Structures are given as C-alpha cells and as structure tokens.
Amino acid sequence: MKVDGRLKLVVLGGYLGSGKTTWLRHQLHKHDASTHVIVNEAAETPVDHGLLGRAAGLSVLAGGCACCTGRDGFVRALRNLCDGWSRAGARRPDQILLETSGLADPAPIIEAIRSDPVLTHHVLVSGIIVLVDAQHGSTQLRSEPLGRAQVAAADRLILTKTAGVADRTLAQLVADLRAINPGAEIAAAEHGVPRLLPDLPMEGLAPLPPLPAAEDLTPMVAMRVALEGVNWAGFSLWLSAVLHARGNDLVRVKGVMRTPAGRLLVQAVRQQVQAPEVLPDAADDPSEGHLVVLGRGCNEAQLARSLGIFTA
Numbered sequence: 001m002k003v004d005g006r007l008k009l010v011v012l013g014g015y016l017g018s019g020k021t022t023w024l025r026h027q028l029h030k031h032d033a034s035t036h037v038i039v040n041e042a043a044e045t046p047v048d049h050g051l052l053g054r055a056a057g058l059s060v061l062a063g064g065c066a067c068c069t070g071r072d073g074f075v076r077a078l079r080n081l082c083d084g085w086s087r088a089g090a091r092r093p094d095q096i097l098l099e100t101s102g103l104a105d106p107a108p109i110i111e112a113i114r115s116d117p118v119l120t121h122h123v124l125v126s127g128i129i130v131l132v133d134a135q136h137g138s139t140q141l142r143s144e145p146l147g148r149a150q151v152a153a154a155d156r157l158i159l160t161k162t163a164g165v166a167d168r169t170l171a172q173l174v175a176d177l178r179a180i181n182p183g184a185e186i187a188a189a190e191h192g193v194p195r196l197l198p199d200l201p202m203e204g205l206a207p208l209p210p211l212p213a214a215e216d217l218t219p220m221v222a223m224r225v226a227l228e229g230v231n232w233a234g235f236s237l238w239l240s241a242v243l244h245a246r247g248n249d250l251v252r253v254k255g256v257m258r259t260p261a262g263r264l265l266v267q268a269v270r271q272q273v274q275a276p277e278v279l280p281d282a283a284d285d286p287s288e289g290h291l292v293v294l295g296r297g298c299n300e301a302q303l304a305r306s307l308g309i310f311t312a
C-alpha cells in the first residue's frame, strides 16, 4: 500500500534460525497484497530466496548484513528498485518486505533508510517485526548482545516454536522481552500460523543479568562447506556428530544438497537438525552443493576436514 505517496516497507528481523523465512512464506501464501521481498543473507551463498516463490518480486543481497558490511549495497539496491518502480508504466508492489540476515541489528538498517534523501522520498518504514525462537530465546538474550538489540528495535515481537515449550519457559521469555522492550506488542505463531499465548505464570521470574562484554565474545562468522560428491549417509552422520559436539557455537546450518532422493534443503538450528525438505528441481541454483554454517570457534578448513573423515 502507498502511504502519503510512499511505499510501505516492513523490516522482518530475528536471530539466526528464529523462523523468519518460514513465517514469511506463510504470510505470502495467506495475503493477496503484492509484496516485493528483499532477502539479505550474511553468507555469500544465499539459501532462503528459493523458498519465497510467492513473492511478487524478489531481490537477494548476499555476503554482508544490511546493518553493517552490506549497508551501502542495500541502500543502492533499494534505490535502484525505487527508481525502477517510479518509471512510467512500471508495476509497483503494494509493499516491500526486507528479511534481514539473522546476524543483523534492524536499528542501523532503518537509520540507513531514514537518512538517505532518495529513500525517504520513496519509502516509509511501517513496521519492524522481530521473531524470537521460544526454545532458545531466553538463552540468546542472556548471551548475545545482538539478540537484545534485535528485540529492542521491534515494534512487534512474534514468538515462534512455542509448541511444546513449558509455560514457565515462555513466561521467562515474555518477561525478558518486556524488560528489553516494554512497548512492543508480543504475539506468537507456529510455522507462521498465529497462535494465542496461554495465561502465563509471571511470578518469581529471574531478572535479565548484565550481558558479557562485547569484546569477550568471538565474532560470529559465515562459513561455507562444499557438498559436491558427498554421500548423504556420511553427511548426515557428520552433521549430527558435529552439532552434538559444537551445537552451541555452530548456531545455524543450512544448505541445498542433491541426493538420489532429489534436491534436499538441509537445516539445523543449534543442535536441532530439521527433517530435510525436498525442493523442486532447479537448474543453476547457486545455493546447491554448499552448506552455510554460521557460528564461531572454528573455520571452514576444519569443517571440511571433519566432513571428509565421515564421507571418505
């Protein structure tokens, strides 16, 4: 929808693996509004764009977060899109949605849009939705300054993966979120479908402790592991083993692998490996044949070496 002549832009943020793409896929199926989606991924090899086929238009910005290293590229790309839509006869979307990388802080992205004279003329940031993984949220908010920054930037927080999470854990998470951002609306969704939160026991919860100093944290990096020629049995054994050993450091794993059963989307969030999803056949998918691992405490060569041991 155009607001005072400008296009609405919604920023969708949330920590690595919090459920942004899943939630967005559901919204694109449910709503008729034509949405141009911009997917930003920290890794050089994008994976999520292949899942968002229902978007009216899709732009992929890979290899840097729009809040920091990818900021100039993001502003340039958004300017180019707006220029294209301003041309006579161009088909404009009803809205733009930016799915940020899981390593992005939404605040500098919004600042980048609002401080650009061309973009302020074309675009109005109309909402900042941040998804929070109910299973890992409280741990993240106690260990990752980025998790807190994302929550602080939101005007709507949506808890994902709430099914099966104890009320006490949900209550602690809601208390943590309210402590960081008392003004944000808090809702819940399961695989994108809105869900009512139960009445939660809000007494006797722990206050949020101070965060570890930023300089004590090793920066999170994006690593890429080649999967060409790797056999599925050895690969899945390796993935379980490496996440069992290092799942707290290797926060997010995703990739597309060709197997005799078809093209499989492989995903894990911390120690939880998801059942692989069969993807439609696609030629020239740059994400195929690679695994993207976001984490800290190891490097690409070490990952490739250990995969080689399992799949030799």
Ligand SMILES: Nc1nc2c(ncn2[C@@H]2O[C@H](COP(=O)(O)OP(=O)(O)OP(=O)(O)O)[C@@H](O)[C@H]2O)c(=O)[nH]1
Pocket: 014, 015, 016, 017, 018, 019, 020, 021, 022, 023, 048, 101, 102, 103, 160, 161, 162, 189, 190, 191, 192, 252, 254, 267, 268, 269, 274
């Ligand atoms: N049980 C459950 N699983 C979910 C839900 N939302 C997402 N997932 C799973 O969590 C994993 C990560 O979901 P994504 O939607 O890819 O998360 P993301 O935030 O886009 O991930 P990044 O872009 O890598 O940060 C996938 O395996 C999803 O199937 C949910 O509401 N419930």
